[in-house]
Amino acid sequence: MKRLITSAVFVIVMLSIFPIVGQADEDERRQYYYVLVDRFQNSTEVTEEGVDRDDPDAFHGGDLRGLQERVDHFVDLGITDVVVSPLFASHNYTGAPVLNYEQIQATFGTREDVSDTVEAFHDEGLNVIVHLPLDAVSDSSPLMSEDWVSDDGELDLTSGSAADYFSELVTTWQSEFNVDGFYVEDVADVPTSFLETVTGASDDLFWIGEAGELSADDADGLMNAGMDRIVNRDFDDDAKDYFYDINTDMSLLLDDPLRSREDVVHYMDSYSTDRFTNAMEESGLHPITRWKMALTYLYMTPNEPWLYQGAEHTATGQIEDGSTHDMMNFLAGDDQVTKHIEKLANINENFAAVRDGEMNVLHQDDNFLVFERVLDDDRVIVTINNSAEFRKADLDHLDSGLELRGLILNDLVRENDDGTYTVSLERESTNVYNVQASQGVNWLLVSIFGGVMGLFVVFAIVIYMKNAKERRKA
Structure with a gap:
């Protein structure tokens, strides 16, 4: 009887949910998640040489095998594209400046680990985007001998040789590791000729660039140069100013000239900013409540949403002391924001109006x-x-x-x-x-519920009579 009641209640729940599910189609709206590999998950299966967890500026041991262990986390959040921090050999845990583009950072794993990680995400239908630093290399880089690299390691991207080098690099990563694309910071500072050459090296790679002080014309120019999406760096400042307190100026959000563009990506914080949670704590308001409000806006507007690791756990941190790069804490107790993201991602998946609507x-x-x-x-x-x-x-x-x-x-x-x-x-x-x-009264639902309640009443009466009979015998 208990099993029957449980099954019937399940049916009722499913019937009550079914009418609200939208009609999904093949047009997918992308949802990004940036991973700082060194500060995400340590698998303990990769070399610990060079790892010092007591030094905030050193490598802390996060690696690619650890990332593979958390694929389900991204699936649960509804993420479509995982953006990983630079995987190239570097003296810095952030991956920049790069020491050697031809080598994988040893604390992250091997070339085989890169392939296995990409495959693990692909098996779950997720894309892998690699952060590609293009500003400078370290002073011990093999590229220091190139005529398009200055004495202080800055890259001259106006050089055709530089464009040829990076074109070969990205196509090699595509063919060897099967990565889906690349992410470039400060893309507005990259020469258009370089972008056209490198992005044109393969039609199958997906390119995301980040820029500040971005106008609609700027975005159009970058798209014409080969970018597929532009991350609007300025949005998080306006969003923090709006959600910082109650009764704030709504024009901070509504006057954004890029808010109706589906090719523009927005975030609330990133690995290069102070945490959104910090700003909310300073205001004296409840960070979880504010995160839910901000995420609803982020996910429901035409711009595609971007999360930085830990946002789902309302992580705190500042750039000044490096705490915004603290190791990911999967044991964070409150999952309210995580559940909220899952709901929003489900809405994105099931409603065409959210993906492509005006x-x-x-x-x-x-x-x-x-x-x-x-x-x-x-x-x-x-x-x-x-x-x-x-x-x-x-x-x-x-x-x-x-x-x-x-x-x-x-x-x-x-x-x-x-x-x-x-x-x-x-x-x-x-x-x-x-x-x-309007569904009106759902008589099927009412009848099932009434039937379940009737069965429960009959069951209760039978038990009562049985117990009464036993008492009389006693």
Whole structure:
């Protein structure tokens, strides 16, 4: 009987979830996760020579085999592209400046480990993007003898020889390791001719560049030079300023000229910034609450989302003391943000409107932001309350006969008598609604639930009568 009740309850849950699932298609929206390999996971199977965990500036032992052990972590988060820090031999745990592009950093593993790691991610359908430093090499690099390398190790990327060298390098990594692409910092400082040559070396590689003070024209120029995505470095400053406190200026987010571009990537923090959690702690507000709000905006706008390792655990840290590079802590106790990311990733996967739809702002008063993502008949409405009070808004642009079903918070909004739909939120919270045809009363669900309750009552009566009979015999 217990097993029957459990099974029936499972069916009820599945039936209640089923109507909110959107129609997925093959157009995938990318979700990135940057891994600082040395500070992610130590497998204890790779050489410890050169590792000193007591020195914050030394290698701490994270390696590629450790990364392989955590593939499921990325799958659970809904990540599509894992961006790994430079794997080339270096004197610095960050991988830059590079000592030798022809060698793998010994503390990370071997060339075989690189291949095995890429294969492990590919087996789960994830792409592997490698961070490619292009600014300088260390003074003991073999490249110091090249005429396109200065005495202080800076690379002259206007040189055709430099473009030829890196073109051969990336195609070698593609053929030998089967990597999917490369990530370049400060891409706006890289000569266009160099980018065109290197990105054109293979049509199959995916290129991501990061730049600051980025205009729409700048982004277009980089795309024309061969970039597939541009990471907008300035977004995290505006996002931190907005989510730092309640009742902040919403124009910090809504006036972003790049917020409607699907080829632009946004993050809340990165390996080169102070942690988002630190800024929230300084404000005196609850970091987990603020992370949930910020991530909802990050994932639900047209720009693709980028996470830096530890964001799912609300990791703290600053660049000044190196703590933003602390070793990943998989034993962090609170999983609220992790679960929130999983929900957002699921919405991304299942709703075409979130992946490719137009973004329309519906309400932006009283620190209550409501916007929608629309693609054909697929519509998702996003609500973010950045105030200290309960907020609501009446939406009058929707057709009659619909309902809004909450995908993060369990909420169901039906049409008012005047034809509007009222969405509401408690303070400092968010929700995402799927707009669908009104389901009315789900009689199948009601009948199943009633049947389960009836079985439970019968079971309780039988047990009671059996116990009463035994008591009388006694």
